[in-house]
Amino acid sequence: MGGTSVTSKVLALLAAFDAGHRELTLSELARRADISLPTAHRRAAELVEWGALERVGSGRYRIGLRLWEVGSLAPRAPGLRESALPFMEDLYVVTRQNVQLAVRDDLELVFVERIAGRHAVPVLTRVGGRFHLHATGVGLVLLAHAPPEIQEQVLAGPLPRYTAGTIVEPDRLRRVLAEVRQRGYAVSEQAVTDDATSVAAPVRDGTGEVAAAVSIVVQSRSARPRELAPYVLTAAQGISRALGSGPPSSE
Amino acid sequence: MGGTSVTSKVLALLAAFDAGHRELTLSELARRADISLPTAHRRAAELVEWGALERVGSGRYRIGLRLWEVGSLAPRAPGLRESALPFMEDLYVVTRQNVQLAVRDDLELVFVERIAGRHAVPVLTRVGGRFHLHATGVGLVLLAHAPPEIQEQVLAGPLPRYTAGTIVEPDRLRRVLAEVRQRGYAVSEQAVTDDATSVAAPVRDGTGEVAAAVSIVVQSRSARPRELAPYVLTAAQGISRALGSGPPSSE
DNA sequence: AAGAGGCTTCCAGTGAGTGAAAAGGCCGTG
DNA sequence: CACGGCCTTTTCACTCACTGGAAGCCTCTT
Structure with a gap:
């Protein structure tokens, strides 16, 4: 169900991070979220633009402050x-x-x-x-x-x-x-x-x-x-x- | 730019919450995120399924624990x-x-x-x-x-x-x-x-x-x-x- | 120089996403 | 009890945003 919706891909990208993997490269991200590389690239770029992800150095992503802020509202x-x-x-x-x-x-x-x-x-x-x-x-x-x-x-x-x-x-x-x-x-x-x-x-x-x-x-x-x-x-x-x-x- | 992408709608829904509005109805959500009601309904349902949002009572949404968990990884x-x-x-x-x-x-x-x-x-x-x-x-x-x-x-x-x-x-x-x-x-x-x-x-x-x-x-x-x-x-x-x-x- | 590996862009096809409209609930009120 | 208002949910046909393959690009290695 919904395994191919954009939303689920966005969320899969976020879920790819865990306590042992706080920084991921794009390819790791794509692999862990089980989505194609071009798609991972596009979705990640949108997430970065919004602040849900941050790029660190060249090609590594981590959870961004903005997402943490929103989470703090739970x-x-x-x-x-x-x-x-x-x-x-x-x-x-x-x-x-x-x-x-x-x-x-x-x-x-x-x-x-x-x-x-x-x-x-x-x-x-x-x-x-x-x-x-x-x-x-x-x-x-x-x-x-x-x-x-x-x-x-x-x-x-x-x-x-x-x-x-x-x-x-x-x-x-x-x-x-x-x-x-x-x-x-x-x-x-x-x-x-x-x-x-x-x-x-x-x-x-x-x-x-x-x-x-x-x-x-x-x-x-x-x-x-x-x-x-x-x-x-x-x-x-x-x-x-x-x-x-x-x-x-x-x- | 990208004002109409699915991702931006998902993120707009999350951004609709703030310190003064930790619980929102669907219509408030749609209004604050500036997206149509049916769309807000669909996107919100996906977010709930994943745990990024929670439904409380009938028709109120709040930020879910899962999102807070992910944010904790920043x-x-x-x-x-x-x-x-x-x-x-x-x-x-x-x-x-x-x-x-x-x-x-x-x-x-x-x-x-x-x-x-x-x-x-x-x-x-x-x-x-x-x-x-x-x-x-x-x-x-x-x-x-x-x-x-x-x-x-x-x-x-x-x-x-x-x-x-x-x-x-x-x-x-x-x-x-x-x-x-x-x-x-x-x-x-x-x-x-x-x-x-x-x-x-x-x-x-x-x-x-x-x-x-x-x-x-x-x-x-x-x-x-x-x-x-x-x-x-x-x-x-x-x-x-x-x-x-x-x-x-x-x- | 040539190769390997990962990142980014391009492309045409298509199905997921879209809003209008209608249907369904859930109250209070007359 | 029927009515009206308000909010949520579903339906429907259209269309455009999203898709993956392939090709280009960059950087570091051999």
């Missing part, structure tokens, strides 16, 4: 971000651990903001990156408060295993989700890598809907996750309150 | 951001003033990151927003280190006045820029609003080029800008060093 990401950052900083100062903020997009989660502790466990995630809902603290929180049909789709779909700790059994996942709802926060122990455990709590918007999840990621060995939960909950509530009273400075 | 904004945030936080903790980070894009500057002091002077700027180069601390720094042809274009163009303090005389601006280069930092007193003064310093990338500028914005009355310059310079140097040694965690 209400679910940067709006949330503005409200959340101060509380995430507080959380970081108290715990000195990686602090993460994520939202759900369909059957995945997207990391919206992160404070990387300079001496904390290195995490694999990246702001703007996607991940499965069943294998992180934030994922469990977001999934636990997602509409039933979303939960069913995730439970029915494949649940990739990352470590021995990853929850891949639908029944067990169901029980864990119920627990998360009841307890108010999620603890995900060694579900993604063996040395990381995370504690996550839901952020609610003005209507009471769960709009995001905050978490801290701690060393599995030294972890006393349950002791850290109150801090995460406090941060989550702070963000929820800030969200409820509208974004701090929209203008 | 090397000049979020890459810089990751390197800069820790140092900006340090600067905020020491000074308790608004901390801003901006890059130059052609003849304007774009704010890339901001830490809004909770008790500091309210600033009009917004992450993702644009501004003139001649009327802020960061602008003066970026302009002072811009290629000569850029400087000439700015000096030749109109220099809007915001307050009595705005520098609108080309000759005076030229002198100020020389001073900024020599001194290593810029002080912009009441150039945008009467109660804000900013102190800015250049951030250099691995090659020594000025890639960005950091600044703090202080109350004009209580300001002793020169005393704050060392802090700003320290932060700028820290960011420069972090930039030079590559992004902290690209993966």
Whole structure:
């Protein structure tokens, strides 16, 4: 469907970039987007003219500032971000651990903001990156408060295993989700890598809907996750309150 | 030129959104992008399918997470951001003033990151927003280190006045820029609003080029800008060093 | 000099894109 | 309950913007 429309070609060009390929030549661009070279050339030129792409040196393209500007207008990401950052900083100062903020997009989660502790466990995630809902603290929180049909789709779909700790059994996942709802926060122990455990709590918007999840990621060995939960909950509530009273400075 | 291409229509649709209009109906979209309603409908549908737009409720569109994700890959904004945030936080903790980070894009500057002091002077700027180069601390720094042809274009163009303090005389601006280069930092007193003064310093990338500028914005009355310059310079140097040694965690 | 690889331009054919107009929804109001 | 207004969605026939192959161009290598 629509595999040959101009729009899909333009979007394919933009989608050709990823975290590992922030600069591409025209031919790489054409190859990755699966469009002919002359067409890639024309579309790329139009994108450059508008500022969605930038030419760097001779023959290399990268995502342009104008596109980033437009992306910054996505209400679910940067709006949330503005409200959340101060509380995430507080959380970081108290715990000195990686602090993460994520939202759900369909059957995945997207990391919206992160404070990387300079001496904390290195995490694999990246702001703007996607991940499965069943294998992180934030994922469990977001999934636990997602509409039933979303939960069913995730439970029915494949649940990739990352470590021995990853929850891949639908029944067990169901029980864990119920627990998360009841307890108010999620603890995900060694579900993604063996040395990381995370504690996550839901952020609610003005209507009471769960709009995001905050978490801290701690060393599995030294972890006393349950002791850290109150801090995460406090941060989550702070963000929820800030969200409820509208974004701090929209203008 | 190209005013009727599909690409330009797609981009016009995205450009229809701004800080004051984060959600638009189809007719607003069509009107603001200046394209016919059926076309807006078709293009918007394609954008939604890809995730560049999202439909919210019935008949309202907003920028989608996928577009934000792609925008997050712009090397000049979020890459810089990751390197800069820790140092900006340090600067905020020491000074308790608004901390801003901006890059130059052609003849304007774009704010890339901001830490809004909770008790500091309210600033009009917004992450993702644009501004003139001649009327802020960061602008003066970026302009002072811009290629000569850029400087000439700015000096030749109109220099809007915001307050009595705005520098609108080309000759005076030229002198100020020389001073900024020599001194290593810029002080912009009441150039945008009467109660804000900013102190800015250049951030250099691995090659020594000025890639960005950091600044703090202080109350004009209580300001002793020169005393704050060392802090700003320290932060700028820290960011420069972090930039030079590559992004902290690209993966 | 000749070759290789990538970028850019040219060309004629064609189907994706176009706007007008009509149909379909979704309200409030008389 | 029918009416009118407003917005969204679909239909339709026309046409021009888009297409890929091929040829030209540039730059760096052998």
